[in-house]
Amino acid sequence: MKKYDALYIFVGITKDDALNANLEKALAEVTKLGGNILATESLGKRAFSRPMHKRESGVYVKVRLEMDPLKIKELVNRYKLVEEVFRVQILAVDERLEAKIAAEREARQAKAAAAAARAEEAANAAGQTAAEETVA
Numbered sequence: 001m002k003k004y005d006a007l008y009i010f011v012g013i014t015k016d017d018a019l020n021a022n023l024e025k026a027l028a029e030v031t032k033l034g035g036n037i038l039a040t041e042s043l044g045k046r047a048f049s050r051p052m053h054k055r056e057s058g059v060y061v062k063v064r065l066e067m068d069p070l071k072i073k074e075l076v077n078r079y080k081l082v083e084e085v086f087r088v089q090i091l092a093v094d095e096r097l098e099a100k101i102a103a104e105r106e107a108r109q110a111k112a113a114a115a116a117a118r119a120e121e122a123a124n125a126a127g128q129t130a131a132e133e134t135v136a
Contacts, residue, residue: 001066003038003093009058011086019059022084027063029078035067058086064093 008026013019019042027037043060067075072090079085 001036002069003064003066003095004072004090005093006063006065006088006090008061008063008085009087010061010084011055011058013059019061023061026079026082026085026088029075029082030065030067033067033071033075033078035065035071035075038064038066040064053086055086 008023010019010022013022023040027040030037041062043062045057045059047057048055069092076088076090079088
């Protein structure tokens with residue numbers, strides 16, 4: 001099993017209920033082929049840079065899934081038959097790049113926490129010296 005990021009575009013949807021129903025139908029294709037859905041994120045309605053098939057905009061949904069690499073082609077072919085899915089793009093996730101990005105994010109958070117602690121210590125020290133000056 002390998003991880004993939006899939007970007008779905010749905011058109012002609014005006015309500016969230018319809019989007020959820022269409023998304024469930026699209027994700028059912030993944031589970032039929034033995035894949036697992038790890039995460040979903042709705043990116044909202046966005047306008048196309050140019051009209052496609054007389055459509056001006058679509059609702060974008062990003063999905064992280066896990067699936068056998070040999071079944072991806074079959075999955076894409078099934079989506080050609082599902083009317084609700086306007087477009088789909090499936091990209092393999094680079095595990096090394098994901099690990100590097102996560103390590104960088106953790107390092108930034110640790111650095112920010114250390115800077116906040118130093119700033120708090122400096123504020124406390126300044127407050128103590130100001131209190132000592134008013135007493136004297």
